[in-house]
Amino acid sequence: MGPELSVAAGMLGRVLSAVLDLVLPSSCAGCGGQGASCCPRCFGALTAAPAARLPDPVPRGLPDCWSAARYEGAVRRLVVAYKERGLVVLAGVLAEALTHTVVAAVREGGHRLPDRGLVVVPVPSAWRSRRGRGHDHVGRLAGLVAGRLRQAGLAAEVWRGLRHTGRVADQAGLSGPERVANLAGSLQVAPAANGPPGAFALLVDDIVTTGATLAEAARTLRSSGLRVPLAVTVGATRRRSQKSYGDGR
Known part of the structure; x- marks a missing residue:
């Protein structure tokens, strides 16, 4: 099977999986228990301890980074x-966990969100990765988070203005500083994108490891005149060694 057919087959399989999940009895993706795609126990693990979880070392320009939970166990399986x-x-x-994390950053971390001019910005995946998965997983989460913030009375809008400029080297095995260097200049504001509808950006991603991608995204947004004081993710990986940081970015 050629690469194009492999991608198509993978996308079809994911679509069928999503349809079946809607019409057949579900099992929890976090623990395998019957009854829901995410059971109350796993949802509790996902939302029980939102906190500031910064990588070590912290890359220059990284916003204050809050995550819903550690990227392990049921949380990792859900993501x-x-x-x-x-x-x-x-x-x-997952969007509920991210919104809960934003609230924690406001209440416990001293962050203030503007009533107007707030844009929720998803960190983009590379085009090839997005095509292979068959969906824009972070973009969907960012849209849902913006909707929940609007329900809370904030004039929040999702803005998908970031895009990749080209290919970067494989990140596996790179240290934090090496990842920062590898990702330098890898993002830009899409030429076709309208300007951001606000001045305050809330960065959203699924997981954080070294923080290199979030730092590069923040640098790009700041170069367009946006303030970027806060980033939120579902999970934060534990640092395993000087050279290996796990599955995040």
Whole structure:
């Protein structure tokens, strides 16, 4: 099977999986228990301890970075099921965790969100990765988070203005500083994008490891005149060694 057919087959499989998840009895993607795509226990693990979780070392320009939970156990399985297996029914659960994290950053971290001029900006995946997965997993989450913030009375809009400028080297095995150097200049504001509808950007991503991607995204947005004081993610990986940082970015 050629690469194009492999991608098409993978996309079809994810679509069928999502449809079946809607019409057949579900099992929890976090623990395998029957009854829901995310059971109350796993949802509790996802939302129980939002906190500022900064990588070590912190890359220059990284906004204050808050995550819903550590990227391990049930949390990791939920993210992988949504991101890689196309279980899009989990988008609402993960967006709820992200919104809960934003609230924690405001209440416990002293961040203030403007009533107007707030844009929720998803960190983009590379085009090839997005095509292979069959969906824009972070873009969908950012849209849902913006909607929940509007329900809370904030004039928030999602803005998908970032894009990749080209290919970067494989990040596997790179240290934090090496990832920063590898990603330098890898993002830009899309030429076709309208200007951001606000001046305050809330960065959203699924996981953070070294913080290199979030720092590069923040640098790009600041160069367009946006303030970027805060980033939120679903999970934060634990640093394993000087050279290996796990699955995040």
